[in-house]
Amino acid sequence: MSLSHHAVRQDPFAGLSGFRGEFHSCLARRADALFELADAVLCAGGPVRSLVELSLVGEHRRGHGGLYDALAAGRADVARLRRALATVSLPRAADGRLALAADITCWLRPSAHTSPQRILCHTYGRGKDQHIPVPGWPYSMIRALETGRSSWTAPLDALRLAPGDDAATVTARQMRELVGRLIEAGQWKDGDPQILIVVDAGYDVPRLAFLLKDLPVQVLGRMRSDRVLRRAVPPREPGVRGRPPRHGGEFVFGDPATWNTPDAQTVTATRLHGTATARAWDRLHPRLTHRSAWTAQLGALPVIEGTVIRLQAEHLPSGATPKPVWLWWPGTDATPAGIDLLWQAFLRRFDIEHTFRLFKQTLGWTCPKIRTPEAADRWTWLIIAAFTQLRLARPLAADLRRPWETPSPPDGLTPARVRRDFRHIRPKAACPARAPKSSHPGPGRPPGRKNTRPTPRHDIHTVRKTDAAKPKAKKSTTPRPRRTG
Structure with a gap:
């Protein structure tokens, strides 16, 4: 689905609705739960502090179990989402x-x-x-x-x-x-x-x-x-021999x-x-010089x-x-x-x-304690899609300022102020997510049975582990050499 620049410029609601529909199409698994999770980030009353609190936002119609399951087992077509972001004005x-x-x-x-x-x-x-x-x-x-x-x-x-x-x-x-x-x-x-x-x-x-x-x-x-x-x-002077510098x-x-x-x-x-x-x-x-990143360079540098x-x-x-x-x-x-x-x-x-x-302080990008890097990538793209919706809703938002804040012109609202009014803009835009179906939680682990599958632990990646075994050299007192490269 291609988003027209003229459509975005003439009808902001059409541009916002078009991107929301394309964003939902990019979610291949747990699409409705992931889509409503992004809406919960945009419609929360304050900064996002934890994932479980997003399940209490009215725009998120699913429980906290479905929220965590969407991040853990969901799937997004990142290549298609990248193309959708490139077509936005x-x-x-x-x-x-x-x-x-x-x-x-x-x-x-x-x-x-x-x-x-x-x-x-x-x-x-x-x-x-x-x-x-x-x-x-x-x-x-x-x-x-x-x-x-x-x-x-x-x-x-x-x-x-x-x-x-x-x-x-x-x-x-x-x-x-x-x-x-x-x-x-x-x-x-x-x-x-x-x-x-x-x-x-x-x-x-x-x-x-x-x-x-x-x-x-x-x-x-x-x-x-x-x-x-x-x-x-x-320029080289005539008569000078040797290899040119x-x-x-x-x-x-x-x-x-x-x-x-x-x-x-x-x-x-x-x-x-x-x-x-x-x-x-x-x-x-x-x-x-022939070192570090230029080592693989063939021929003359x-x-x-x-x-x-x-x-x-x-x-x-x-x-x-x-x-x-x-x-x-x-x-x-x-x-x-x-x-x-x-x-x-x-x-x-x-x-x-x-x-x-x-991203970090308001939308809560780094707040969740996500275990796997794949889930972290999924949550990152949800935050990017949510911020893009804020940018498309920029000409539609009203200035819901606090009593101690100075008024801003319509074209001078910050992303945080646009987010305050997104809850009122959302009902007028497309919402392709379907209503949740009734379900019951699983039985879980039987009481009294220990976990027989402990989660494996992973070391932190370093450049060379062999260097850590070497004795620490004394701190040099000579000045640092110049960066000639």
Whole structure:
């Protein structure tokens, strides 16, 4: 079932009803129970704290046993659901192009010893300058970004990282399949601006751009402030013998003496951060080596040239001086207008943090104590489908604000405020779920009989278990070497 962009724009109820019908068709087993579970997430009176409380929501007409059985034994056609998400009308960036943001967020399960495929996830903000690894399930999510200040994004794909997966390789494969679905759905056509992919410093941006170089996309990402890039090789003087060099002089992010004059510079006045100065240097590339992810590269390692943008804001809203932001873009010869569009598009990447917070704190994505990763994937796609319904109901919702909240314009409602009114919107949209049939609970285990099938326990996946047996080396007092790659 294809959703028309014009139908969504002219009749929001038709777009919402069409997606709800397609979402129900994507549920292959326990379809009605899973569909009503998503409605219970949207119609609950407050934040979702546990699964069993969702069975008390009026829109969920089944018992708590059917709720757990739907997550444990249900089945969803994820491929069809991905195609349905790609056909929904998507937001655009300021220049009219599609802007996709990829990031990894973790479902922490530190005490789930019976849950397989857990990985040590790096957590931030749990202590001063401490990055504590916590066992959990990391998910790579891709979302379409809007222009301007907004907490809305359009979720398009989610993929759980299995033990041993490389983030850049998995994201490149995930992005390649998503771009193919967007082209098939007519979201991008020949002659349109290239799709902009925005990532943070956790990704190897040059490698991601190299893996996606055959697609109509451009990758924009942040680099660490301790990186060292190389300039292009200068023209060779006549009469010089020997092997020609592959790399020019160094460009050290932390050493202004190596920067030289920027190729372009812009100064923009912002509302919260004062004057924002962006300086760009053209044709800079990392010096790759035969190690880690580039080990399998055949022949000579590529030279991936791009543009480095240094963004420096005047002050933070608190008055402190912020650290500069270093961006890398695989294009060359960027104009001042293009540089402004790039760094402003990167700042829109932080909108996905609002969506992650809504997923976890309001919709209860990480609240259930689910045992199997397959059930976790099923619950993740239910949350994505529920949030998509919120986005489609955005022009239909009324502002049911609290007495202490300020009024918002009709087009400025946040996802949480749209969710407050979804219970009144739902009766006017299609509801393909059938009424439940009467049933009786099973007998269960006879009283007094012990469980003869204990649940197996699973170890946490680590990169190398042999390294843990080695004696811990003493902490080095020498400064950390520069990141030349």
